[in-house]
Amino acid sequence: MATRVRPSSKRCAVIGGSGFLGRHLVEKLLDRGYSVCVFDIRQSYELPGVTFHQGDLCDKQALLSAMKDVSLVFHCASPAPASDDRGLFERVNIQGTRTVIEACVEAGVQKLVLTSSASVVFEGTDIKNGREDLPYAKKPIDYYTETKIVQEKLVLEACDKEKGFLTVAIRPHGIFGPRDPQLVPILVDAARRGKMKFIIGDGTNLVDFTFVENVVHGHILAAERLRPDSPICGKSYHITNDEPVRFWDFMSEVLVGLGYAAPRYHLPYTLVYGLALLLWLLALILRPLVSFKPTFTPMRVALAGTHHYYSCDRAKQDLGYKPVVGLKDGIARTVQSYPHLRQGA
Ligand SMILES: NC(=O)C1=CN([C@@H]2O[C@H](COP(=O)(O)OP(=O)(O)OC[C@H]3O[C@@H](n4cnc5c(N)ncnc54)[C@H](O)[C@@H]3O)[C@@H](O)[C@H]2O)C=CC1
Numbered sequence: 001m002a003t004r005v006r007p008s009s010k011r012c013a014v015i016g017g018s019g020f021l022g023r024h025l026v027e028k029l030l031d032r033g034y035s036v037c038v039f040d041i042r043q044s045y046e047l048p049g050v051t052f053h054q055g056d057l058c059d060k061q062a063l064l065s066a067m068k069d070v071s072l073v074f075h076c077a078s079p080a081p082a083s084d085d086r087g088l089f090e091r092v093n094i095q096g097t098r099t100v101i102e103a104c105v106e107a108g109v110q111k112l113v114l115t116s117s118a119s120v121v122f123e124g125t126d127i128k129n130g131r132e133d134l135p136y137a138k139k140p141i142d143y144y145t146e147t148k149i150v151q152e153k154l155v156l157e158a159c160d161k162e163k164g165f166l167t168v169a170i171r172p173h174g175i176f177g178p179r180d181p182q183l184v185p186i187l188v189d190a191a192r193r194g195k196m197k198f199i200i201g202d203g204t205n206l207v208d209f210t211f212v213e214n215v216v217h218g219h220i221l222a223a224e225r226l227r228p229d230s231p232i233c234g235k236s237y238h239i240t241n242d243e244p245v246r247f248w249d250f251m252s253e254v255l256v257g258l259g260y261a262a263p264r265y266h267l268p269y270t271l272v273y274g275l276a277l278l279l280w281l282l283a284l285i286l287r288p289l290v291s292f293k294p295t296f297t298p299m300r301v302a303l304a305g306t307h308h309y310y311s312c313d314r315a316k317q318d319l320g321y322k323p324v325v326g327l328k329d330g331i332a333r334t335v336q337s338y339p340h341l342r343q344g345a
């Protein structure tokens, strides 16, 4: 009689492992003695101890071949929020996540850790010390957020102790760090085009930004604590730096660190938000004729002009989470890692 080999608890797969967060996660998993299989539509690096499976997560057969002998799966793949492509978000974040769950169950994977987002509760209005029991956004501010909500629900509802399939969702916020393709590059691009002279609103709004190594730490703690008897099964966890900062102070520190001037002049929030909405609509209507991507999208303006910071108490209590890199240190390491984005480079 054929005996089924029990997958090693130190063998895992990272879906989206070629991305910014995914690669940092892979590096830390290797340090901790895991062997890692990366599943991604692209291969962006090579590392000893890592096997790459290039494929689309909507393809179950491709996923199944990457999940052989794997007991733990991290799902941190998503189209970039800036793509603003409804069809793509629905296909990858919703249908694709259904496929990931089906493949996990079929392959006998025991644990699935999803990278969700704290933005699943953000509707464009202030959130101060938001806890995980806040309701999901009823009117999500963009397609990215809309599909991240459905994705998180799918993964948490799939948690089934009887079947031996355990799930948990990590909700980071504003991830930054070396190799981030979004925050710093978009900010510098805006500065180089002379668009970072203005502060949206009065500049006092507090926000969470999370250094990537803290996000990785939260994921690994969750994976290692995910057991049938633990309270974390089927739950979501905010992971931040736990140091809310003024949005515009954070942006200024990064800009000045890279040699650009800090924004100085104030513009009323409602005016900028209204203009961003108008531009977004215009871009949508004109899409068949011309393609342009406004820097100031409604989502970015909302993020830049409101309070949005979250409590990590649940993660501290259930996961034993504590940030491993402070904000100041994280910013310094990030700024240092972008010599090519410095003013004049
Ligand atoms: N960057 C941030 O501030 C935040 C990110 N998140 C979440 O963290 C996760 C990772 O984000 P980042 O590393 O910033 O993004 P990223 O764009 O650097 O990485 C995403 C990876 O997913 C892969 N991917 C996309 N579609 C795929 C598909 N159909 N099949 C297989 N692979 C596919 C991409 O090739 C890429 O390597 C995402 O789920 C995102 O929603 C959550 C909160 C904040």
Ligand SMILES: CC(C)CCC[C@@H](C)[C@H]1CC[C@H]2C3=C(CC[C@]12C)[C@@]1(C)CCC(=O)C[C@@H]1CC3
Pocket (backbone or CB within 6 Å): 081, 116, 117, 118, 119, 173, 174, 175, 182, 183, 186, 187, 190, 295, 296, 300, 301, 303, 304
């Ligand atoms: C042009 C300026 C007003 C803003 C430049 C910086 C922004 C590009 C970033 C500031 C906050 C960031 C953020 C995200 C992406 C990059 C920013 C808008 C997310 C939307 C990424 C995906 C998430 O799940 C939530 C993030 C919130 C913060």
